[in-house]
Amino acid sequence: MRAALLSGIHQALRITDLDTLKQEGDSCLVDVHYCSLNHRDYWISIGQYAGLKFPVILGSDVCGSYDFKSVIINPGTGWGPDHKAQSALYKILGLPENGGLAEQVLTRPDRLHLKPAHLTDLEAAALPLAGLTAFRALVVKAKPQRNESVLITGIGGGVALFAMQFAIALGLKVYVTSSSDEKLNRAISMGASGGFNYKSADWQKAVQSEAGLMDIIIDGAGGEDFGKLVKVAAPGGRIVSYGATRGSWNGLQVQSVFWKQLSIFGSTMGSDEDFSNMIQMVNDYKIVPVVDRVFPLDQINEAMQYMAAGSQFGKIVIDLRS
The missing domain is CATH 3.40.50.720 (NAD(P)-binding Rossmann-like Domain)
Structure with missing residues (x-):
């Protein structure tokens, strides 16, 4: 599978052919259609983030297909039982675990949510982290x-x-x-x-x-x-x-x-309950995410530079199928 790999701080992301992922244990394998960028991805790339490890596949916001359904992924895991704040085990897709800037991503079944029916896959990819x-x-x-x-x-x-x-x-x-x-x-x-x-x-x-x-x-x-x-x-x-x-x-x-x-x-991110309620609100009010630009995976570094410049109005989305 093709993936954008970050090998170190201040390095360009490199498009790499990796072995096809295999579903193991209670994980599920999602075919990624679109992945939107967040400033988190940029902060990681310049070393301004805790818990860095390399190489890593960035990307927290995914819309793809699983079991013939269009799904989005709740990017947070391990929030814990206290709704007031996340636990010490809380993690976000794209670091430390590999994220969505690849043709496939592994996650858990309980992270999957059906894509809101009124959204395209492209629009839905802009939703998870920022919406939450x-x-x-x-x-x-x-x-x-x-x-x-x-x-x-x-x-x-x-x-x-x-x-x-x-x-x-x-x-x-x-x-x-x-x-x-x-x-x-x-x-x-x-x-x-x-x-x-x-x-x-x-x-x-x-x-x-x-x-x-x-x-x-x-x-x-x-x-x-x-x-x-x-x-x-x-x-x-x-x-x-x-x-x-x-x-x-x-x-x-x-x-x-x-x-x-x-x-x-x-406030940062949100609990699983928050994510479900956010999706419900998007469905109830037919909210459509604002997408600024779409880049193919081959232009991931141009997309990162565009985000760093801060001129966008809306989300920057990477097309994994082009």
Whole structure:
């Protein structure tokens, strides 16, 4: 089978012919049709991830076929019995175990879910990791109520877009941030109520004057702007952090956190129950993942570079059948 193999830090992924996988024990063998990329894949490739091992086949998001059915894979295993947080045994497909950037992948039968019927295989491959992360951050952690306001940072990324789509479906007033006016306009065309360019020095003042204070903030950036999020949070508001693409929090005024009675939650991935509920929500509201570009497996390194540049609006998907 063909696979994209990562042999070390800062190395190009190499298209390699490997032996066909064999189903063993309680595992099942999925023929991969499409695999979408996540920033996790890039962080692993540059050594910014725990538990590195090489060689490895990356790729956490898979849609393929098993037993003549189109399936997607829950990329997480070993969450454990506590719904509040994952166990020390929690793992994600694509490291340490080989992932979906190959023509076949081994997984467990209880990781398989039928592809939502309204989605193509291509669209469904964009769903698992980002959809799960967004669902837990918004629905499980923030516990939104209809007509509440929510600010979602970094629109254009997979998690942020799913959070926006879920929030719109739940009847929230959705606002977004980006460094790109084009991305802001696209989000508004999809149903967001407004957008703010965080390259503007006083963007948080524009949020307050044009949209008011936010009941919920979903953030995957962190960095120097996190303190500004506290300023635009409503009294009693909830801030959910699911990532730190811009580094550690800076400029955070702790006094504002306790004086405004804010709740700050950390969130990553999700439990098996979260995954099932996320799929149910996608089915109920007929949510369609946003796909930015599709690359053949032979162009995996171009796809990784494109993702690293951060210009995409939606998911980047690798076609394993071309």
